[in-house]
Amino acid sequence: MAETVFTPSLEGMKHVKSENGVILTKPFLDVCKQILPVLDKFGAAMALVKTDIGGNITHGSGRSSKQDCKRFLKLHKWTSVAHKVAMKLAPNREKFMEVISGTGDIKADIEKFCTTFFPLLKENHDFLASVGLDDMKAS
Template sequence: MKRKREGFEKKGSEIRSVIEELSSVVRVKPGVHQETALIPSRPFLSICNLFLQVLDKIGPTMAVLRQDVHQNIQRLEKLYESDPSIYSNLVEVLKKEDSEGTARKPTSSARALVWLTRSMDFAVALLDKLVKEPDQTIEQAVESSYDIALKPWHGWISSAAYRVALKLIPDRKTFICLLMAGDEDYDKLKEDLQSLVSLLLPLLDDIHSILRSFRLDKLKSS
């Protein structure tokens, strides 16, 4: 399940690879029926790994968030690899831990899924702002995305650490250049980001609905 970490010149193709993977997902609307709900493990963990690469491009300023995302990915990847036939659908993880009464524990896979979903909310908000609000600085885009997706669930220590990190983020032009592959221009990157966001939004909406059905949507950092 672990994806090979590719170099800078492979970035654009990596984004398009994830777009192709997400495009092939057959969505099952969660509704109120947990038995038919679907969170596809491979595409979801692929986009999480791509987000890690984005954080690497931002630099050490995002080290705390990167470590959190990386640990949560590892937790779910390990479970997936233990039995891909069962855990190809991450809803099975939620069912298992819900029945065991362990879903809310700090080291649970369910909690890892909650925080990865919120991290993806942050990523989608940031990428959307990069495309639709070109006049914003990267600092403004990151801050507003953080306020929407992560701040409501962070304690004051996490929020304070983020505020310090925000001051070290590269400028918008540098960040955009870091996201582009060697063989693409800004228009192509913009097109890829728009496609990625349009595919991710409905998937994340589904995941949030499923988390609410397991009463996991209000968990805060411990």
Template sequence: MQTERLVKEATERMEEKGSEIRSAIEELSLFKHEDHISTRPFLNFCTLVLQVLDKIGPTMAVLRQDVHQNIQRLEKLHELDPSVYSNLVEILKKERAEGSARKAESCTRALVWLTSRSVDLTVALLDKLAKDPGQNLAQVVEESYNSTLKPWHGWISSAAFKVALKLLPENKAFISLLVARGEDYTILIEEIHTLVSLLLPLLNEIHTLLRTFGVDRLKAT
């Protein structure tokens, strides 16, 4: 499937560059001079988010599946006509014109959950770890979840997440999985700071875009 190809390509890029974080920095550099947010680099970046979630383990299994499905949904529309749907604005315009933006299976909803939910959570988590590496991972994940995803989840999803927190790896074990082969922890922290500094402006741009289209407050169905 197309998304599986994206994951494979992202993995190959990661192996060449040394880490998921470094690969994400490379992907974000593609957004610098765009008038609109390009669909392809955005999807490539989201596949790297999947890999970071994989490092956390079973706790993020449900979220990972959600990210995977949303990437697939956007990828499918993009492949219908890559020239027309080359950027996220055109995707939002299409579904607003059709009146389908708020439907459960819309690409608009997929974009909302990828950015305003899943990527926001990942950024919050990495930022907290980089600022205070000694924090307990369970506490970091829970705080990140509470400030990003929880407001948009129903009570069932929230309760399931709390149970899943018990399956988290140790903090050192998680960080060691993110460190590139042959490098040290200091380089990872520097790269996380770089990633967050590059990603926050992009996220702000997407948040503004979603507000403009009036879809930023969509909750889980």
């Protein structure tokens, strides 16, 4: 079966929501964990970002409180930062695609990942805003 670095995340996103449409914390964090190998593709330069994101995922999966919400917010922020850093580390589009490609259709998987994961992040962001934990503008 043809795979890319996004294949595990795409598979995991199928299980992130409950039957009634609520985002489930553990499956969501598991998907976030599956994104970490993407950062490995960029070598040591991304180690600090990967460590911080991984720490937020680990701590977020062990709590269910206001602290958990803050971890989601920090994870959401770092996902955005990691994307920006990853884009700067890649010298050009071709090299970026070469670094993250696998045996599957990387362009299709990137598109599928973005269109599926972004709404989950937005829903988390909207929830955090609704409970007064939205400090995205402060950073």
